[in-house]
Amino acid sequence: MRAVRFCSHRAGRLAAVRLLVLLAASAAAHAAPPPAPAAATTSTAPALDKFDIRAQLSPRRYTTLAAELGAKVKRITVKEGERIKAGQLLVSLDCVIQAAQRDKAKAALAAAERNYAANTRLNELNAIGKVELDTSIAERDKSRADLALIQATLSKCNIYAPYAGRVVEQKVRAEQYVEPGTALLDILDDSALELDFIVPSRWLAWLKPGHTFRVFIDETQKSYPARIQRLGARVDPISQSVKASAVIDGSFSELIAGMSGRIELAPPEGRGQ
CATH class of the missing domain: 2.40.30.170 (Efflux pump adaptor protein, beta barrel domain)
Known part of the structure; x- marks a missing residue:
């Protein structure tokens, strides 16, 4: 009797195990298939490729016009945003000292040329030595160089537009003293x-x-x-x-x-x- 009960109990456990196996297999068969491998994602194109x-x-062209000598700003003829023409006067500096130096240089040159002319005449008459004649020539040439220097300086007293365009920014005001290199105007073409x-x-x-x-x-x-x-x-x-x-x-x-x-x-x- 005891053997029959043991066999019956063992058979029940085996049936339970078989049932669990069947349920697991059924669940695996009906489970959703694993996701397919993701397709290679197209790399994000850079902005250039999107034409953005x-x-x-x-x-x-654009530039900053600056003072080339130390002087007081006498007049500014243009305003910010204004259109300009090539060669137009933009800024005028007060150069009375330089003008006086020019007049002095002119007078010195005139005297040197008269002295040279007189020595040249004396040399024709053999009434002057070669050293004196050469000295008068050197004095004349020096006076010419001095005048050229002051005239070049005076040419920097007026600032003209190098090309047509517009005034971007005015950096100084009239009656303001500026040093060489001080920015005056920004302009562009x-x-x-x-x-x-x-x-x-x-x-x-x-x-x-x-x-x-x-x-x-x-x-x-x-x-x-x-x-x-x-x-x-x-x-x-x-x-x-x-x-x-x-x-x-x-x-x-x-x-x-x-x-x-x-x-x-x-x-x-x-x-x-």
């Missing part, structure tokens, strides 16, 4: 506004000087024609990019230096990015 190329308008930007170096296969495109300017919310002027002489080995310079193709009064925008430039069909 930014650029800023800059003048063709806006006859042609330029654009400097960076493009992928692989664009060199098709991007050449003279290539036309458009640029959208943020401040005016308008698009303008532009033209490539030159390309950089060296490719950056890290970013694989190269500098490009362009110019606004035309004259637009609303555009001023410092404005910025987006270059509307893309490879032609078949060239890819």
Whole structure:
């Protein structure tokens, strides 16, 4: 009797184990399949490849005009933002001392020339020695050099515009004393506004000087024609990019230096990015 009970108990345990195995197998069969390996994610293209190329308008030429001698500012003929013409008088310095020195130099030269003329006549008459004649020649030449020096100094009393453009900033005021090297005015030439930007170096296969495109300017919310002027002489080995310079193709009064925008430039069909 005891043996029968033992067999029955053992058979029940085996049945329970089989049931657990079947349930585990069923659950594995109906479980969701493992996720497929993720496809290689396309690396995020850099901004250059998306053609989000930014650029800023800059003048063709710009400079700071400075005083070349120590003097008081007598007059400033222009104001900030004003247009100027090439050769226009911009700043006048008070050079009364230098003018007096010029008059003195002129008088000294006149005396030296009269002395030289007299010695030359005496030399023709053999009435003067060679040393005296040579000394009068040297005095004449020295007086000429002194006058040339003061005239060159006086030429620095008036500052003229080296080219047409606009006044950016006035740095001094009338009646102010300035030392040599003191900045007076910042000016720029806006006859042609330029654009400097960076493009992928692989664009060199098709991007050449003279290539036309458009640029959208943020401040005016308008698009303008532009033209490539030159390309950089060296490719950056890290970013694989190269500098490009362009110019606004035309004259637009609303555009001023410092404005910025987006270059509307893309490879032609078949060239890819």
